[in-house]
Amino acid sequence: MSKSEKINYTNPSGFTEFLPGEKRLESYLMDTIRKVYESYGFTPIETPAVERLEVLQAKGNQGDNIIYGISPILPPNKQAEKEQSGKDKSDDNNSEARALKFDQTVPLAAYIARNLNNLTFPFARYQMDVVFRGERAKDGRFRQFRQCDIDVIARRELSLLYDAQMPAIISEIFEAVNIGDFLIRINNRKVLTGFFQSVGVTEDQIKTCVGIVDNLEKIGEVKVKNELEKQGISSEQTEKIIEFINIKGSVDEVLDKLRHLAENISEAEQFKLGVDELETVISGVRNLGVADNRYCIDLSIARGLDYYTGTVYETTLLGHEALGSICSGGRYEELVGTFLGEKMPGVGISIGLTRLMSRLLKADILKSLSATPAQVMVVNLQEDLMPLYLKVSQQLRQAGINVITSFDKRGLGKQFQSADKQGIQFCVIIGADEAAVEKSNLKDLKSGEQIEVSLDKLAEEIQRRLV
Amino acid sequence: MSKSEKINYTNPSGFTEFLPGEKRLESYLMDTIRKVYESYGFTPIETPAVERLEVLQAKGNQGDNIIYGISPILPPNKQAEKEQSGKDKSDDNNSEARALKFDQTVPLAAYIARNLNNLTFPFARYQMDVVFRGERAKDGRFRQFRQCDIDVIARRELSLLYDAQMPAIISEIFEAVNIGDFLIRINNRKVLTGFFQSVGVTEDQIKTCVGIVDNLEKIGEVKVKNELEKQGISSEQTEKIIEFINIKGSVDEVLDKLRHLAENISEAEQFKLGVDELETVISGVRNLGVADNRYCIDLSIARGLDYYTGTVYETTLLGHEALGSICSGGRYEELVGTFLGEKMPGVGISIGLTRLMSRLLKADILKSLSATPAQVMVVNLQEDLMPLYLKVSQQLRQAGINVITSFDKRGLGKQFQSADKQGIQFCVIIGADEAAVEKSNLKDLKSGEQIEVSLDKLAEEIQRRLV
Numbered sequence: 001m002s003k004s005e006k007i008n009y010t011n012p013s014g015f016t017e018f019l020p021g022e023k024r025l026e027s028y029l030m031d032t033i034r035k036v037y038e039s040y041g042f043t044p045i046e047t048p049a050v051e052r053l054e055v056l057q058a059k060g061n062q063g064d065n066i067i068y069g070i071s072p073i074l075p076p077n078k079q080a081e082k083e084q085s086g087k088d089k090s091d092d093n094n095s096e097a098r099a100l101k102f103d104q105t106v107p108l109a110a111y112i113a114r115n116l117n118n119l120t121f122p123f124a125r126y127q128m129d130v131v132f133r134g135e136r137a138k139d140g141r142f143r144q145f146r147q148c149d150i151d152v153i154a155r156r157e158l159s160l161l162y163d164a165q166m167p168a169i170i171s172e173i174f175e176a177v178n179i180g181d182f183l184i185r186i187n188n189r190k191v192l193t194g195f196f197q198s199v200g201v202t203e204d205q206i207k208t209c210v211g212i213v214d215n216l217e218k219i220g221e222v223k224v225k226n227e228l229e230k231q232g233i234s235s236e237q238t239e240k241i242i243e244f245i246n247i248k249g250s251v252d253e254v255l256d257k258l259r260h261l262a263e264n265i266s267e268a269e270q271f272k273l274g275v276d277e278l279e280t281v282i283s284g285v286r287n288l289g290v291a292d293n294r295y296c297i298d299l300s301i302a303r304g305l306d307y308y309t310g311t312v313y314e315t316t317l318l319g320h321e322a323l324g325s326i327c328s329g330g331r332y333e334e335l336v337g338t339f340l341g342e343k344m345p346g347v348g349i350s351i352g353l354t355r356l357m358s359r360l361l362k363a364d365i366l367k368s369l370s371a372t373p374a375q376v377m378v379v380n381l382q383e384d385l386m387p388l389y390l391k392v393s394q395q396l397r398q399a400g401i402n403v404i405t406s407f408d409k410r411g412l413g414k415q416f417q418s419a420d421k422q423g424i425q426f427c428v429i430i431g432a433d434e435a436a437v438e439k440s441n442l443k444d445l446k447s448g449e450q451i452e453v454s455l456d457k458l459a460e461e462i463q464r465r466l467v
Numbered sequence: 468m469s470k471s472e473k474i475n476y477t478n479p480s481g482f483t484e485f486l487p488g489e490k491r492l493e494s495y496l497m498d499t500i501r502k503v504y505e506s507y508g509f510t511p512i513e514t515p516a517v518e519r520l521e522v523l524q525a526k527g528n529q530g531d532n533i534i535y536g537i538s539p540i541l542p543p544n545k546q547a548e549k550e551q552s553g554k555d556k557s558d559d560n561n562s563e564a565r566a567l568k569f570d571q572t573v574p575l576a577a578y579i580a581r582n583l584n585n586l587t588f589p590f591a592r593y594q595m596d597v598v599f600r601g602e603r604a605k606d607g608r609f610r611q612f613r614q615c616d617i618d619v620i621a622r623r624e625l626s627l628l629y630d631a632q633m634p635a636i637i638s639e640i641f642e643a644v645n646i647g648d649f650l651i652r653i654n655n656r657k658v659l660t661g662f663f664q665s666v667g668v669t670e671d672q673i674k675t676c677v678g679i680v681d682n683l684e685k686i687g688e689v690k691v692k693n694e695l696e697k698q699g700i701s702s703e704q705t706e707k708i709i710e711f712i713n714i715k716g717s718v719d720e721v722l723d724k725l726r727h728l729a730e731n732i733s734e735a736e737q738f739k740l741g742v743d744e745l746e747t748v749i750s751g752v753r754n755l756g757v758a759d760n761r762y763c764i765d766l767s768i769a770r771g772l773d774y775y776t777g778t779v780y781e782t783t784l785l786g787h788e789a790l791g792s793i794c795s796g797g798r799y800e801e802l803v804g805t806f807l808g809e810k811m812p813g814v815g816i817s818i819g820l821t822r823l824m825s826r827l828l829k830a831d832i833l834k835s836l837s838a839t840p841a842q843v844m845v846v847n848l849q850e851d852l853m854p855l856y857l858k859v860s861q862q863l864r865q866a867g868i869n870v871i872t873s874f875d876k877r878g879l880g881k882q883f884q885s886a887d888k889q890g891i892q893f894c895v896i897i898g899a900d901e902a903a904v905e906k907s908n909l910k911d912l913k914s915g916e917q918i919e920v921s922l923d924k925l926a927e928e929i930q931r932r933l934v
Contacts (some may be wrong), residue, residue: 001923006521007521007522007525007806008521008522008580009519009522009577009580009806010516010519010521010581010582011515011518012515012517012519012563012565014565015515015516015517015518015565016514016515017512017514017515017578017581018512019582019585019586020510020511020512020586020592023510023511023512023513024510024511026513038840038841038869039864039867039868039869039870040864040869040870040871041839041840041841041869041870041871042840043490043491043840044487044490044840045484045485045487045490045837046484046485046490046493048478048482048483048484048611049482049485049516049567049597049599049611050479050599050610050611051478051479051482052475052476052479053540054473054474054475055474055475055476058474058476060543062540062542062543063542064544064545065542065544066539066540066541066542066545067540067542068537068538068539068540068909069537069538069540069623070535070536070537070567071535071536071537071538072533072535072601073520073533073534073535073536073566074533075530075531075532075533075534076527076529076693077531078531078533094482096479098479098482098578099540100516100537109476109579110476113476113485114476114477114478114484114868115484118486119486119487119838120885120888121781124839124871125487130516132516132517134539143517144515144516144517154731158655159874161853161857161859161872161874162874164866165872168861178853231475232685239759247880248686268636278698284857287699287853287854287857287858288857288861289858290859317590331566339474339476362539371510371586371587372508372510372587373508373509373511377512386628386754387754389752390628390751390754390755390756391582391756394635394755394756397506399755400506401506402505402506402507402508403508404507404508405628407589407626407628407629409746418587421587422587430535433861
């Protein structure tokens, strides 16, 4: 067999893959996230990777994203046929432009429109598919990546207690995966825009101001000031804004200050509404038992995206602030009803798993798992005992243990080496003497310890040691 | 908000999606398959959806499949920019043609080539990604579908006991998902081609003959005869072939007949090799404890694909033969070493999950699961008790129960209805009286039964009833 030397088999730029130990870590994270999502009754959906281009571009939904169109490529033999007959026999012609989804939100809107009468509202779904974006393939950016999203969507009103569940969910997930201390920062867009209104920022300036303030952490207070003044905000207004977004303290202290402000500012309707919402959400978070040190009110966060209208969340990994938000989201009104022309309020969060994982691995906050799910290798000491090795392997599997039976004809040393390289902790060694008395030697490759265990106790002994 | 009337938000043809209860069934099937795969030490990998076109077309690997090329579509604002500056700022230009993968085998070959030095051989991996094919979107055909594959790949020799593990794995999976009786049919391509050689079929006719015989079940014996004779096979040879593929009986009886044949035919080298392999595999399957009624030797199966060189498998759901094989595979020599120019023997099986599931659903062999993973709804009887409802919900979740807290302001009847519609079995009802004495009413929506349970025993009581 000759090597196909001319074929470049490397990954296309931005489309990478994990080694087995990394993929196993991703599976573990997905399992953990999914378990928490499901414990709150979120149900899984998966939309196809491919949507009609007009769906992805509806109402400018494509945003700034470069998306990938798809078009069929016939195999060489059919290509020739087609050219001869002038007809495309595949029926997969290009008359309808199609492209790969770049997020889960536009497809969610389409899914709801397509399946409206088969869904129960409020519709709480999770989705962990991969999405595609033609981004510059620079550090930490991928062109295919997985997002783990939840959203609850209502047809009319959606209780603010759904907003309160989000920090509880974020908190459970990041406690379960054990990546250190984190802080969920909560705000409400109405509080922010209401405050801007009250200090006299004009309607058309508000969006820009929200965006500037949102960058506080990135660019610092001085630059925020400058940027605001550049937008024609007076220095008096700027002072008030800076003072406002610097309000700090426990959630109760911040809420107290906000209530006090609400009574002392003019045109406070929107502001008051926001404060009420924030208060309801915080009270729900508390009733859900989220630990006090896991969340705070941060009046500077706004989430860049236009569509958020109420509660917004960001999550910071303490001591690793440079990683940015590890889980964000918020409430929106006019996002998923697009295709139906209905207002459908929703609230959701998203974990950008691929990017998060690759950054946590780089920062040594997470480590790859072992290269195989196998916990035990039954080694091949004597070929004639293979029937017994197979039987013992099956017994262990039936007890829920993952087992590789070695069919390796080389010596035990090589087999131990292979087990160790893959991160398998235990080897089961059975020679003719042990077989005769239904015993085995159990070797722990981590400690080097080796003990004799009777075959009928083997599964139990391994399980005890695996804990 | 006005309806975007012109947007066609339906699924593009062939790219469909499941309703939540169906998606939950798929998740359950994937979890089951994965658990069995992992119990044999197969490790997960996931290759990107996108590969270089030259990789997918290497050595004609595209086969008859219509694949999808991808190309970036800039957002409208950047499109304008690009046209002005004449430069593509995305760096995602089209100089390297890329396309969506159409199977898991070509990407596996590329993955092995890319990560050769980071893998341990024999490399046993599973992969459950979706793949894309521009097939005619007729009954049961999808353009995006999931395949659940395992393969073990060696760098030199690969023990036939890996072949023996495959029927054990197939058997465990289909027993676990409880879809009725099935039969794994095992054959060896060398037995078949060796027999053809021995009756004097010429080398260049063998491939065609194997293909014809493989269709026995579909077209029947008479047509197989006719087809063989059309290929220039003499009627004497045809008789022998028909007699041969009709050899039936227990695996021991068939093996006996094959051994007897091996001693009585000419040019039997390849045939004998095949019989030896088949014998080793069958003996391994037996030692792995696969029940006798789950597998047989079927000398007529060959698997259409050219690349199989030894053991081949098909799995039939008894009583539903029209569904075709529900799990197939085999051994190959020159498949995954392509990019390295190495011979890498491998053996693998594939479950075409999307297609299989949609057919089993249609045939009522499988049923959708409930629309939500939630097992319990804590209903909203009195808004002022919400803090208690949230607390009780969290207690149940901590006990591993999936819970929806209802924030519905409508009456209990509507809330029960919503729970029932989603397939939630239990409702927890707490009024002021119950709250005062730390009790709750647990209503089973299936039986209609309602009992009083103290709050500290609630999780336990629900778990007992969920089993």
